[in-house]
Amino acid sequence: MQVAITCRHGEISGDFRDYMSRKSEKLLHYFERVQSAQVTLDFEGDRVRVEMLVDAEHKHDFVTHHEMSADDVGPCFDQVLAKMEQQIRKYKEKLTDHRRDKPLSKVIGDGLDSDVEESENPE
Structure with a gap:
């Protein structure tokens, strides 16, 4: 998975970049079709805004953003990741089929059992 991290009007340490990259790659655990993630940190005065854009195949982009004070870049990123x-x-829950239909083998099996009983007991 490709992870692009961009900073506007400020810088972050290499360790924090690695941390964000590792955490972003864990999104594959929730949905295996995730192809890329783009994280943008925008430092504006005493505030920081973190925005995450995730691209998955066969789906439009997922977008999440959060804003906090500039001292709290780590928790801000963690909240964006949680969202x-x-x-x-x-x-993914919407994609899952939750209907509980009977399997075809069970339907066919029930029909065969009743035919066998009728042929054994001709009345």
Whole structure:
């Protein structure tokens, strides 16, 4: 999975970039069709805004953003990641078929059993 991290009007350490990259790659655990993630940190005065854009195949982009004070870049990123995980889980849940239909073998098997009983007991 490709992870692009962009900073506007400020810088972050290499360790924090690695941390964000590792955490973003864990989105594959929730949805295996995730292809890329783009994280943008925008430092504006005493505030930081973190935005995450995730691209999955056969789906439009997932977008999440959060804004906090500039001292709290780590927790801000963690909240954005939690929101993204929630969005992906919700989307994956919508894709899952939850109907509890009887399997075809069970339907055919029930029909065969009644035919056998009728032929054994001709009345």
